[in-house]
Amino acid sequence: MHFYVSDRVLLLFSCWNVHSLTGMLLTMMVILLIATVYEILKVLTVKLDKKALDLITPTPLTAEEVTETAPNNSARNSSSRQRWIRLHSSQSLLHIVQVAISYLLMLCAMSYNVWVFLSIVVGAGIGYFLAYPLINRC
Amino acid sequence: PGFNFTTGAMNMSMHDHHNHHNMAMPTDTPHQTANGSGGHGGMMMMMQMTFYFGHKNVELLFPGLVINSVGGMVAACVVIFLLAMLYEGLKIGRECLLRKSQVNVRYNSMPVPGPNGTMLMETHKTVGQQMLSVPHIIQTMLHILQVVISYFLMLVFMTYNGYLCIAVALGAGAGYFVFSWKKAVVVDITEHCH
Numbered sequence: 430m431h432f433y434v435s436d437r438v439l440l441l442f443s444c445w446n447v448h449s450l451t452g453m454l455l456t457m458m459v460i461l462l463i464a465t466v467y468e469i470l471k472v473l474t475v476k477l478d479k480k481a482l483d484l485i486t487p488t489p490l491t492a493e494e495v496t497e498t499a500p501n502n503s504a505r506n507s508s509s510r511q512r513w514i515r516l517h518s519s520q521s522l523l524h525i526v527q528v529a530i531s532y533l534l535m536l537c538a539m540s541y542n543v544w545v546f547l548s549i550v551v552g553a554g555i556g557y558f559l560a561y562p563l564i565n566r567c
Numbered sequence: 568p569g570f571n572f573t574t575g576a577m578n579m580s581m582h583d584h585h586n587h588h589n590m591a592m593p594t595d596t597p598h599q600t601a602n603g604s605g606g607h608g609g610m611m612m613m614m615q616m617t618f619y620f621g622h623k624n625v626e627l628l629f630p631g632l633v634i635n636s637v638g639g640m641v642a643a644c645v646v647i648f649l650l651a652m653l654y655e656g657l658k659i660g661r662e663c664l665l666r667k668s669q670v671n672v673r674y675n676s677m678p679v680p681g682p683n684g685t686m687l688m689e690t691h692k693t694v695g696q697q698m699l700s701v702p703h704i705i706q707t708m709l710h711i712l713q714v715v716i717s718y719f720l721m722l723v724f725m726t727y728n729g730y731l732c733i734a735v736a737l738g739a740g741a742g743y744f745v746f747s748w749k750k751a752v753v754v755d756i757t758e759h760c761h
Contacts, residue, residue: 430726431630538718539725546718554711561706562698 430541438542441533457544460537461552467530468556470523472564477520484513620729627731628722644734647723651738652745654716659746661709668702 436453439446447456537545622640626633634640697703723731 430722431626431628431632433630535718535721538722541722549718550711550714553714554707557710558698558703558707562703 432541432543432546434543436544438540438545440537440540440545453544457548460534460545460548461555463530464534464549464552465556465559467527467534468553469560469564470527470530472557472560474520474523474527476564477516477523481513481516481520484509484516615727618727618729618732622730625726625728625731627726628719640730644730647720647731647734648738648741650716651720651735652742654713654720655739655742656746657709657713657716661706661713664702664709665706 436450437448438453438456440456445456447453534549538549622637623635624633625635625640625643627643634643720735724735726732
């Protein structure tokens with residue numbers, strides 16, 4: 430098994446059988462897009478992790494509130510717990526999607542086709558370049 | 568038939584173990600089309616699908632790179648060990664660089680005394696994540712390098728050669744051992760700066 434340059438490749442599914450230049454270009458576009466989406470999801474995960482960490486670590490203000498208003502605090506606790514559950518389930522969902530895409534990309538790379546490999550790498554670059562500043566801004 | 572995950576390589580192994588696997592196996596037709604139109608049926612024959620130890624006829628990533636001797640295998644293991652170390656170093660180095668650039672930005676925006684507080688806050692937040700800034704472009708380049716190395720390591724592991732797999736694992740371990748120590752120090756520094 431070694432890298433080869435060719436416009437013929439069989440990717441993932443038996444129906445995804447590329448044997449022409451236009452087909453290869455189309456395939457490259459699709460894989461570029463998938464790799465870009467994968468990077469965006471990765472950055473999104475980091476962002477969500479940060480958010481979850483903020484939810485878990487209590488601010489010093491809540492410690493004071495505990496002594497002052499107990500019922501108010503419990504209501505607040507339950508709402509924050511609900512928020513945490515929602516956040517955690519969306520994180521899990523994101524993780525599933527991410528694992529699936531990463532395995533698909535890995536299997537694509539395993540075709541040893543240079544063009545496919547290049548589009549994965551370039552897609553990863555584009556995705557990181559765009560997603561990191563954009564997602565961290567908001 | 569819409570759900571057979573079949574790279575050309577996978578197909579071969581499935582064919583080999585045809586008798587043992589009676590799970591959702593496609594018929595032999597996709598396998599034949601894969602070899603017929605793929606144009607690379609010949610090289611797929613070498614694909615190993617179980618771990619083995621050996622230093623004869625191990626093909627490594629590139630066309631001319633075939634290991635056939637003990638010396639060649641040792642050299643390949645050393646190179647892959649270093650590559651895996653580099654990967655770990657790159658991961659941690661990027662993190663350090665990111666933290667450093669963010670610290671720099673914080674200091675740069677500090678001395679700007681805005682007429683009102685809100686202005687100051689906003690510059691504080693956005694300057695660090697500009698798309699067309701040198702730190703981010705460097706980060707992107709390093710990210711691409713990291714992706715390439717990680718895929719190379721994955722493909723090396725997929726040769727199923729025991730020696731090469733051990734080299735990858737040990738390299739990752741050694742890299743983490745060497746570089747994570749530095750990471751701890753850097754974390755310490757930034758915490759002092761706060």
